[in-house]
Amino acid sequence: MLQWGEGQAQAFDQNRLWGGLEYQFLKAHTNVELQYMWIYQLNAGGTSTYNRRVLRLTVLQNVR
Amino acid sequence: MQRFILIILLLAPLPAAAQNPLPQTLYWARLYLRWQQNPRWTLHYELDNRQFLAPAYGQHQLISHLHIHRHFGARKQWEAWAGISASIANRQKPDEAPAPFRPELRPWQALSLQQTAGPLRIGHRLRWEQRFFNLFDERENRFAFRVRYALTAQYPLNKH
Numbered sequence: 001m002l003q004w005g006e007g008q009a010q011a012f013d014q015n016r017l018w019g020g021l022e023y024q025f026l027k028a029h030t031n032v033e034l035q036y037m038w039i040y041q042l043n044a045g046g047t048s049t050y051n052r053r054v055l056r057l058t059v060l061q062n063v064r
Numbered sequence: 065m066q067r068f069i070l071i072i073l074l075l076a077p078l079p080a081a082a083q084n085p086l087p088q089t090l091y092w093a094r095l096y097l098r099w100q101q102n103p104r105w106t107l108h109y110e111l112d113n114r115q116f117l118a119p120a121y122g123q124h125q126l127i128s129h130l131h132i133h134r135h136f137g138a139r140k141q142w143e144a145w146a147g148i149s150a151s152i153a154n155r156q157k158p159d160e161a162p163a164p165f166r167p168e169l170r171p172w173q174a175l176s177l178q179q180t181a182g183p184l185r186i187g188h189r190l191r192w193e194q195r196f197f198n199l200f201d202e203r204e205n206r207f208a209f210r211v212r213y214a215l216t217a218q219y220p221l222n223k224h
Contacts, residue, residue, distance in 0.1 A: 005195070005208025013210060021221075037092075040085065043156055050156065051085035054114075056092040063099045 009046025014039055020056070031060040086157065089118040103140070106133045108147075122158035127151040131172075145174035145191075168197035187216040 001013040020035030039052040094112040101107060107130075114125040131147025149170040155163050174191035193210040 001210055001212040003193075003195070003208050003210035006206040008208050048156070049085035050088055052088045052090055054090045054092055056094065058094040058096055060096040060098065063097055 008044055010042060012042050014041035016040075018054075018056075029062045029064070031058075033058040033060065087119075088116060088158070090124060091115050091117055104135050106135075107131075108133065116158035120158040123154050124156075124158070125151060125153040127153075131174075141178045143174075143176045143178075145172075145176065147172050147174075149193075166198060168195060170195050170197075183219055185218040187214070187218070189214040189216075 001015075002011045003013045004011050016037060016039050018035050018037035020033055022031055022033040024031050033056075035054075035056040035058070037052075037054040037056055039050070039054060041050045041052060042048075043050070092112060092114045094110055097109045099107040110129040112125075112127045112129075114123075114127070116122045116124050127149060128151075129147055129149045131145050134144045136142050136144070149168075149172065151168040151170070152165040153168065154165055155161075170193050172191055172193040174189055176187060176189040179186045179188075191212045191214075193212070195208045195210055196205060197208075198205050
């Protein structure tokens with residue numbers, strides 16, 4: 001992701017890389033997804049960088 | 065029943081000041097609702113809570129997204145998205161002293177394309193955001209554009 005505007009020291013914002021597994025059930029109306037994500041992010045002032053490891057759980061429901 | 069492996073990349077050139085990044089571990093929990101209005105239009109709502117697990121436990125961000133999608137193309141392989149996100153974020157470092165939450169409103173637009181390559185489903189998405197927010201140490205509002213690109217690949221492990 002790239003950004004520019006007030007308070008942004010650099011255009012670089014963050015990179016993300018992730019992989020995961022998704023499981024569908026109840027006739028594919030409900031999905032559960034587990035992801036592992038790596039985020040490399042720069043703060044707005046350009047003074048700190050973050051090396052983030054994220055475990056992400058998603059429950060997706062198709063509403064009829 | 066289907067299972068997929070997802071591999072997603074969003075890569076931009078790394079900044080020159082990328083020195084000694086702070087390691088952090090987080091847990092994100094998301095509820096995602098999707099309404100199919102008709103074959104061409106879908107409405108989506110996401111509520112995402114993000115918490116730090118390390119180096120200290122703490123709340124990081126609560127963010128919600130409301131977006132509508134229009135499918136088009138001969139195989140409905142293209143999607144035009146329009147949405148708005150609302151967020152309240154805490155400090156970026158959980159071991160720092162608590163601070164007032166930072167609010168943000170973010171209208172955005174996106175265009176995505178789905179393609180098949182053998183068993184793989186390849187996706188491209190380009191998203192353009194307008195961010196209205198303030199910094200933690202200021203009371204005045206700020207504005208920034210952000211653009212993000214995502215490349216995804218999905219592989220079915222099991223299909224019935």
